[in-house]
Amino acid sequence: MRYELYYWPGVPGRGEFVRLALEAGGADYVDVGNRSEDQGWGIAAIETYLGGEATDFPPFAPPFLKAGELVISHVANILQYLGPRLGLWPGDEAGRLWAHALQLTITDFTAEAHDIHHPLGVELYYEDQQEEAAQRARQFINERLPKFLGYFERVLIDNPSGERHLVGESLTTVDLSLFHMVEGLRYALPNAMAEAEQEAPRVIALHDRVRESPRIAAYLASDRRLSFNEEGLFRHYPELDLDG
Incomplete structure (x- = not known):
């Protein structure tokens, strides 16, 4: 297909x-x-x-x-x-439901990351809500970012098949999605992520394994890979980052 x-x-x-x-x-x-x-x-x-x-x-x-x-x-x-x-999903029903639940958690994580720069609504420019964005960013960095990363760190620790993947013993779409979250947040909040990553070493190790897998490595080196910018989901406004 x-x-x-x-x-x-x-x-x-x-x-x-x-x-x-x-x-x-x-x-x-x-x-x-x-x-x-x-x-x-x-x-x-x-x-x-x-x-x-x-x-x-x-x-x-x-x-x-x-x-x-x-x-x-x-x-x-x-x-x-x-x-x-695509061979990126658990084979058993319990694993499939668990993978979907984790993906829905990443959906929540994604929404909160977006709302850093648009806390009042997408119909307004960032400049129209900059004060509110600064408040939202502080709350996200201090509370929500470590909570989400800590959760996925625990999921990796508790995986009966080992700490290399979130679900089961092979690569799934959830691993790939968490990789994208780390990539995007490193772009948007490099200082905050440098600090938060210290408490989530397994998440970062997973990110690195995904990045180095042959097909993903080839994709990242290709012109199909789009660069982050200030028009997308993850945006870098230095004033919203730690010490920005």
Whole structure:
């Protein structure tokens, strides 16, 4: 099957969670928003689906995946579909449910990371909510970041199959997603992450193993890998970071 990934062009964002799975699974896929130098074409293709013109089941927002006749939205939902098809999902029911639960926790983590720079709403510019963003960033750095990283550290410790993976004994989409969280937060909050990582050595070791896996290493070195920037999910505003 050739998959089609629909996400806004020019930013890794939430689409990167899906790209990483497709790359790690060696899938044949098209990144619709970025396959042409004409970004307007990619945006128009996305909006065709959002408006219900191309499917009876229109997504609320990207990312969404077209797989044959199926249109699947939401990162956790997409990865639950792709995981077993790409060999990146546990084989037993308990493991599958656990992996999905962890992915939903990463969804919460993602939302809180985004809200650092847009605490009042996405319809406002960062500059319109900068004071509130500074308050949210302090709360995230002091409380939520160590809580999330500490949780995944404990999950790795408690994995009956060993500390190399979050679920089972082989790479899953959840490992890939946690890798992206670490990458994004290192970009957005380098000082805060340098401190927080000291309390989560297993999370960082997992990140490094994912980065060095052959398919992911090749992807990161390719022009398919999009750079972080101040238009996406993870944004670097120095004034929001520790000692910024």
